[in-house]
Amino acid sequence: MQRPSIVPIAELVEEPYSSVICYPKLNNEELTRRVAELEGLGVTAVEFSGGASAFGVRVPLLGKGFAGVVVVGYIKGQRVALKILRVDAERPDLLHEARMLCKANTVNVGPQLVGASRNFLLTQLIEGDHLPNWLRRQKEKRVVQKVLGEILEQCWLLDEMGLDHGELSNAPKHIIVDNNQKPWLIDFESASDSRKPSNVTAVCNFLFSGTGKVAQLISEILGKRNKNEIMLDLKVYRQQGCRENFEKIVDSCLR
Template sequence: MKTLLRVPIEELKNDPYASVICYPRKKPSELNERISELIKHGITSVDFIGKNAAFNIPILGKGYVGIVIKAYIKNKVVAVKIRRVDADRKELKHEAKMLLLANSVQVGPKFYDASKNCLVMEFINGNFLPFWLNLYYNKRIVKKVLKEIIAQCYRLDKLGVDHGELSKAPKHIIININLQPFLIDFETASIKRVVSNVTSICQFLFLGYGEVGKKVFKIIGIRERDKIINALRKYKSEKSNSNFLGIIQTCLS
């Protein structure tokens, strides 16, 4: 993971860092607003590190709504999502609200603080699911982690929060160094849609033909597609605990 030196908060007003903070177009007013918000949140410095990049500067993540950087509140490590200047939404408060709701059922990185352009949360030291599956071939460990992922999705279903992006789960699940999975990126989450977290993640993990589906198949062995489909249909019609356990039994037994 490529890294640069730690950058104090007062140096973020200078390029190339200023262009990252105001990705993808630097505007003096936007830059000042973002730096003021970071200071208000207690951010003292930033580590430009990660497998993604903005203007050739390493960062943790980059999406349609924002970029994610590693930062510090004194000696405490945090992750900060900073809204893109060209984002299709004017603030990050909705995502903050959804993350807080997810936290109430022990899902997602811990929420710390939020403002118009910044979301401060727990830094997850780990790997995205596809890369993690390349590291672990132990069937018992993989099954345990997948079970916890599905369990987190079930808790969201019961809460009434639909993540909305679990059909593209490679970028939305991180496994930390203690083998704990985290669902991330609640920017499109909603309490107004019909929840489909469990069905979406199971279709992705056990019925998909993509990279992750093939890896899961290779590690845990063949699954009976018809039985999985029937279990998911049953759960979709009634999101009960017994139907949830039926999915676990069918997919991971």
């Protein structure tokens, strides 16, 4: 892994940093606008560190997706996650994501929103690992049960408040487990508060009844689940999403 570098905001107009601010295609006008936007948010420096990389970028990143690249930002001396909208992203801005995360935060779900503008989203920095990697390292059944239980609980809270995350049915990169074994749902770009929420159903399919790598890892650690029972519980919960029906799901998934 490369050495992390902390770069004051005035130096972001220089390579190799400028190609991160305007990933994947550098445009000088856009770069100037974006650096001013960062200043307006109170960002004083950016740290290039982490395990992710991007094509043509010579510095390490915290994360990379289809909508954004993520680095560490400094604001009032604090390290935060700074998501930068890719210049080729399909969506116009990060403001919808900020609004949805802000709603999730009201029930203590998702990293705390710190700030947002058109091209940047500042959130609490979660230091940990994506769920699949965490599961590969963590073989203690009780710890895994606790973390998965907490994920289900967060999904219940979102269902209850009417916010659908939208990307939990296949979420290998949308759940991070931090170094204190606390799970975090991230990336609310596809979230909606007008669609019928199906967070519990989506995440259960992903974690327990799907055929993917994550469901396989979980079944190796916890033992085989009764998929028919889980499916039936989910069907009942979809008809009536009360706490009692949710707890039946938790029981079938984690007992």
